[in-house]
Amino acid sequence: DTGVSQDPRHKITKRGQNVTFRCDPISEHNRLYWYRQTLGQGPEFLTYFQNEAQLEKSRLLSDRFSAERPKGSFSTLEIQRTEQGDSAMYLCASSPSRDRAPSGNTIYFGEGSWLTVV
Amino acid sequence: QKEVEQNSGPLSVPEGAIASLNCTYSDRVSQSFFWYRQYSGKSPELIMSIYSNGDKEDGRFTAQLNKASQYVSLLIRDSQPSDSATYLCAVRGDFNKFYFGSGTKLNVKP
Numbered sequence: 001d002t003g004v005s006q007d008p009r010h011k012i013t014k015r016g017q018n019v020t021f022r023c024d025p026i027s028e029h030n031r032l033y034w035y036r037q038t039l040g041q042g043p044e045f046l047t048y049f050q051n052e053a054q055l056e057k058s059r060l061l062s063d064r065f066s067a068e069r070p071k072g073s074f075s076t077l078e079i080q081r082t083e084q085g086d087s088a089m090y091l092c093a094s095s096p097s098r099d100r101a102p103s104g105n106t107i108y109f110g111e112g113s114w115l116t117v118v
Numbered sequence: 119q120k121e122v123e124q125n126s127g128p129l130s131v132p133e134g135a136i137a138s139l140n141c142t143y144s145d146r147v148s149q150s151f152f153w154y155r156q157y158s159g160k161s162p163e164l165i166m167s168i169y170s171n172g173d174k175e176d177g178r179f180t181a182q183l184n185k186a187s188q189y190v191s192l193l194i195r196d197s198q199p200s201d202s203a204t205y206l207c208a209v210r211g212d213f214n215k216f217y218f219g220s221g222t223k224l225n226v227k228p
Contacts, residue, residue, distance in 0.1 A: 031214055040126070042206050042218030043162065055213065091161055095214045105150060107214055109161040 002026070004110035006092050012116045013082055020078045021113045025094030032075050033107060034067055035091040036060065043091055049075060050097075082117045089114050120145045120209050124219035132227050137194040139222050141207030144188070150210040151183060151190045155203045156221065162206055166192070197226040 005024045013019050025032050030051050035043035046065070047057045051072040061067075064082075069075040079086055093107040121144035131137045143151075150169050154162035168174045168181040168190065180193040194201055204221040211217060 033215070040220065042122070042208075042220045043216075045215050045217070048213060048215060050213070056215070089161075093216075105210070105214075106152065106164055106167060107216055109163070112161045 004092055004094050004108055006090075006110040006113045008113060009111065010114045010116075012118060015084060015117055016081055018078065018080045019082060019115060020076055021090050021092075021115075023075045023077070023092030023094075023110060025074070025092070026108055029094035029096050029108075030072065031095045031097065031107075032069055033093040033095075034075070034077050035093065037089045037091060037112070038087075046077075046090075079115070082115075084117045087115055087117045120148065120211055120217040122207055122209055122217050122219035124205075124207050124222050126220055127223040128225050129222055130225045130227060131197050133197060133199060135197050135226075137197045137201065137224055137226070139192040139194075139205050139207075139224065141190045141192075141219055142188055143190070143207075143209050145209065145211075146185075146188065148188075148209045148211075151181075152208040152210065152216070153179075153181060153190075153192045154206040154208060154218075155201075156206055157203045162218075165205075194224075197224075199226050199228050202226045 032049040034046040037043045049069040064080045089112040092110045095107045153165045156162045166181045168183045178195045182191045206221045207219040208216045
């Protein structure tokens with residue numbers, strides 16, 4: 001396994017611009033998660049995919065946020081019309097289904113994508 | 119929504135001492151609990167998981183779970199400066215959604 005990879009690692013953007021983050025999960029992990037973490041807080045759940053289906057979205061995910069996982073492999077998280085309050089680290093994580101692997105009880109994080117909105 | 123509470127710290131201990139980190143959770147039906155370590159600017163990394171009441175030891179780390187009191191703790195023996203980090207407590211919900219506390223910052227002084 002090469003681990004969960006995220007791109008870009010850092011992004012500085014002007015308020016009002018759109019940004020997109022990409023996540024490549026561990027191969028064959030069918031579950032993929034996006035979290036957001038701000039300074040001094042723990043990661044907050046944003047959304048979850050089982051294969052290509054987006055099964056749950058947090059109320060934290062406003063209409064300006066959209067996530068996709070078109071082929072059940074990599075995922076993108078797009079933020080439209082960014083605001084300063086969007087500045088955070090966006091974490092992607094993946095896991096196998098619990099019934100497919102003993103390690104299905106936990107999730108594996110990527111290194112995160114830092115967003116700064118100026 | 120599962121609530122996970124942690125003291126934000128910082129918790130300062132001298133090198134070689136035992137560091138004790140605590141966490142409480144709100145949902146009585148929660149079954150799986152995790153401790154993650156997060157260095158500044160980095161993503162969380164899993165240290166330990168615990169599912170049954172009692173203690174679970176892994177090297178210098180011991181996780182303790184008391185479901186009746188809805189309490190989870192992490193003990194770090196022989197603390198090292200490299201243990202200085204923020205420690206996140208997490209509870210697993212449906213479909214492997216994890217709910218995190220805000221973390222406790224640990225400083226180990228040489």
